[in-house]
Amino acid sequence: MLKDIHLEALKSIVGNENVYSDKAHLIAYSYDATRTRYEPEAVVFPRDENDISAILKYCNEHQVIITPRGAGSGFTGGALPANGGIILGMEKHMNRILEIDMENMVAVVQPGVINKDLQRAVEELGLFYPPDPASEEYSTLGGNVSENAGGMRAAKYGITKDYVMALRVVLPNGDIIRAGKRTIKDVAGYNIAGILIASEGTLGVLSEITLKLLPKPKFAKSYMGVFPTVEDAMNAVFKSLAAGANPVAMEFLDSLVVQALKEKLGIELPADAGALLIGDVDGNVAQEVEFQLEILEQSFIANGATGFRIADEKKDRDGLWYARRNASQSITIFGSKKLNEDISVPRSKLPVALEKIYAIGAKYGFKVPCFGHAGDGNIHVNVMVDGKDAKQLIDGHHAIEEIFQMVVDLGGTLSGEHGIGLSKAQFMNIAFNESERALFSAVKKAFDPNNILNPNKMGL
């Protein structure tokens, strides 16, 4: 429970109606998508940037810990108040699209704007904001920038960082800074925005975000390649891209996921498929779309595909994407708890990475259904265990550790898009040496010398 003196101080900044310490609020803000629970001592909703500044200044002076929070959809515990203190919630007031600048193709938003709300708003004007995490209907742009979220369209359009032009940020001492500009080019000074992207709320609180927009492509179709083995599919991924294919998305489902989609949701997919690649192609002229489909079909067949289907009707396309979007929830047929990681490797290493992942799973006796953004080299690896079996949980964590070590040895990373937060903090020493970790700590100290902002996340 936060001391009364702090509660009163916070109320004097944002008003009584924006500070909560009742049990219902503390429980409601104790979760994120990891389903781990840590109750905060209070939940505070700033009304604007000045409120954020005043709150941070007060908390910094009085050593009150702050956890910034968007929608709480993070998969690694970044928004969990693991050390108590206050939740700084962005969704209540800081949720306005401030400007859509058609001439410069730029949007300026507050951090609590939901990703899909921005997509819809700009699409009405013929523009396009590509990053589309599967959580797009509820995750916030502040959370997306803080995790550097990816999405289904990353193969062609990149990830959140590719769209961040500028940030306004409140530092832990209450100072407000700008990082970046509304210009295509900006090489003056250090790239502070680059440091803040994916910093998981550990360095500053984002109060305003300026994002690049694109023209909306006019034509699109979907495709599905059917492969006898995962190895064939993974070879097709990097070879088709190296051959000049430029799909919007190239998503992978392995045979366990295909089985789960059929058994749990009754989705009809090729029963004998060892692996599927599903995706979209788009363009501003119809021929561009046809050209892309041709390259994909040729490359897929050359790499062992036994089938290549094109979907152009909305119903057909939605059907393919329905399968992909439900992959995560369907695989619970293999175990009550999934230890899910989102490793990323250079694309040419995908065949060997997948082979080793399944071998590690087999060594411990676990099913490891895999799916994800193969076109980006980013795979969601799910070690399925019985959540009530202590031995399986321990073995599952050993399996994850082996997978991480193998991925790093292949030149890959612990996380392609979900971040480190709490759940992967213990693995940071696999991926970074002592000097690199010391540099991270020095950056943290430069921004947050009193360690009040989301402490102990990212292994810091």
Ligand SMILES: Cc1cc2nc3c(=O)[nH]c(=O)nc-3n(C[C@H](O)[C@H](O)[C@H](O)COP(=O)(O)OP(=O)(O)OC[C@H]3O[C@@H](n4cnc5c(N)ncnc54)[C@H](O)[C@@H]3O)c2cc1C
């Ligand atoms: C079903 C499902 C599907 C998902 N699919 C994807 C996917 O396809 N791709 C992907 O990348 N992720 C995905 N995610 C993960 C998650 O949605 C993303 O990480 C998202 O960016 C988190 O946004 P959020 O608003 O929920 O942030 P939160 O979970 O609330 O916070 C995430 C981090 O950002 C910090 N933060 C939030 N707002 C601010 C701010 N204003 N200033 C500073 N720090 C802040 C928090 O402290 C925390 O560390 C998925 C999650 C779910 C549940």
